[in-house]
Each structure stands twice: as C-alpha cells, then as structure tokens.
Amino acid sequence: MAPALVIENDPTDPAGRLGEWLADAGLPLAVVRPHAGEAVPADLAGYTALVVMGGEQHAYPPGAPWFPALERLLRRAVRERVPTLGVCLGGQLLATAHNGTVERSAAGPEIGPGLVARRDAAETDPLWQRVPFLPDVFQWHVDEITELPPNAVLLATSTRYPVQAFRLGDRAWGTQFHIECDTPMLAGWAAAEGGVLAELGIDPDELVAACDALMAEVEEIWQPFAYRFAQLALGGGDEQTPRRTLPLLGS
Numbered sequence: 001m002a003p004a005l006v007i008e009n010d011p012t013d014p015a016g017r018l019g020e021w022l023a024d025a026g027l028p029l030a031v032v033r034p035h036a037g038e039a040v041p042a043d044l045a046g047y048t049a050l051v052v053m054g055g056e057q058h059a060y061p062p063g064a065p066w067f068p069a070l071e072r073l074l075r076r077a078v079r080e081r082v083p084t085l086g087v088c089l090g091g092q093l094l095a096t097a098h099n100g101t102v103e104r105s106a107a108g109p110e111i112g113p114g115l116v117a118r119r120d121a122a123e124t125d126p127l128w129q130r131v132p133f134l135p136d137v138f139q140w141h142v143d144e145i146t147e148l149p150p151n152a153v154l155l156a157t158s159t160r161y162p163v164q165a166f167r168l169g170d171r172a173w174g175t176q177f178h179i180e181c182d183t184p185m186l187a188g189w190a191a192a193e194g195g196v197l198a199e200l201g202i203d204p205d206e207l208v209a210a211c212d213a214l215m216a217e218v219e220e221i222w223q224p225f226a227y228r229f230a231q232l233a234l235g236g237g238d239e240q241t242p243r244r245t246l247p248l249l250g251s
Helices: 016-024 067-079 089-096 120-124 183-192 194-200 204-212 215-234
Strands: 004-007 029-032 049-052 084-087 101-104 110-115 136-141 143-147 153-157 165-168 172-175
Touching (some): 016 029, 016 049, 049 067, 049 089, 049 215, 084 089, 089 143, 089 165, 089 172, 110 194, 136 215, 183 204, 194 204
Parallel strands (some): 004 029
Antiparallel strands (some): 165 172
8 A cells, every 4th residue: 555655854853743643544654854864865765654843943045955945845745636735834734835935933933832713614625614713723833824725725724823824736736734642742842941931031931831731632633634635545435433542642
C-alpha cells in the first residue's frame, strides 16, 4: 500500500497523534526530515497523500533552505489532486505556494488551547462537514495568513486570526492550528519558549495543564477528521470511523 509522505520541518513538531490516527485508519506513513538533511522529493510518485507539519521557521523569507522545493511539491500536489494536509507552518506554506500571503501577526502570538469557528462553506466539505461548530484546538504561532490564495475556500476562523483553516481545490487543506500535539510535545514547546510566555504573562505549568485537560476532547473531534483524510487518500468513503480509541499520550 502506498504511504502518505509526511514532511517534518522541525524535530519538535513530528506528526504525533495525527500520525498515529492516520496509521490507525490504515494509512502508512513515510516521514522525510529536511531539517536533518533529507531531500524533499521532487514529485509524489509512490505516495498516496502529502502531510506537511509545523515548525519554528517562517513561511516568508528567509524561511528554510528547503522551502522552495517544498512549495513546488505543494503546488504539484494540488495540481495533481493528491490529498494534502498542511498543519500550522505547513498550512502557511500551502498558502504561500499558491500566491497567498503570510506575515507576522499584528495581533501578537496565539498560544494555548482555543476555539475556532466553522464557516458555512464547511457544511459541504468532505473533512469539515462533521466537525463541530466550535471545535477545540491547540494554538502556537506568531505568524498568520493575511491573504488566502485565489480561489481558496475559508473553512474556519476566529476573532483575532481570521484564517484558521482553508481548502484549495477539492483535496488540499491547511490549518493554522495544531491537532497533532500530545502533552509532552506541548511541554517541550513551553520549556523552549519560556521567555515568550513570560512576556505574555502565561504560566508554563498552567498552560500545559490546560492543554492536557483538553486531550480527550481534541481526540474526539480530530481523530475522525484524520480518519476521513486517510479514507480520502486510500480511495474510500468516510461513512465509518474507527471504533478503537487511541490512548491519550499525555495521560
């Protein structure tokens, strides 16, 4: 069975629980780590989907040395209708690859648990139509998409950051928020960003505890979402979701 190609842009943001959910749905993963010197593939031959993860880099220059190749791959994925999912930085790169704009957010950093609001267009979207109106998510970003690519469909928004999720074509999705995190991952981010959290008046321990308390809720919403993406990649429908609930990695 052809795997999904996962691009890991930063060692601190692997596919995590998202990867486990995709694998549990029957979609094998092949992880490429350009941050460790591995080359971004020139095409998607032999892959059934593309998943691009987040990272501390910026989607605008100077970015990372492999971003031009990754943007070319993202354009190819959309053009060839390969199921694609970009998470946080991955979603921003999906936007910039198609003439969208990403900038430092004028609203400041968005960090911690939060809610996003589903837009009307989500009602007919194959991944988003079963997502609750106000789903719980994890946020950790200082940049934002300020202009979507032409013909992109806005699927979710929030008051301070209008672009939270979007679709390009019929098989490519980007999110500003995170769904892949477990508690140890978030604790690592909090430890590394202690100075930023202090400037924002956020207690790291309280932040991690608040995120940990939402792990079950996030799984309940986003594991079926991941399953629907896997089924699309595998060429099936999304009529059922896995009966087995994955263990909560933060508990």
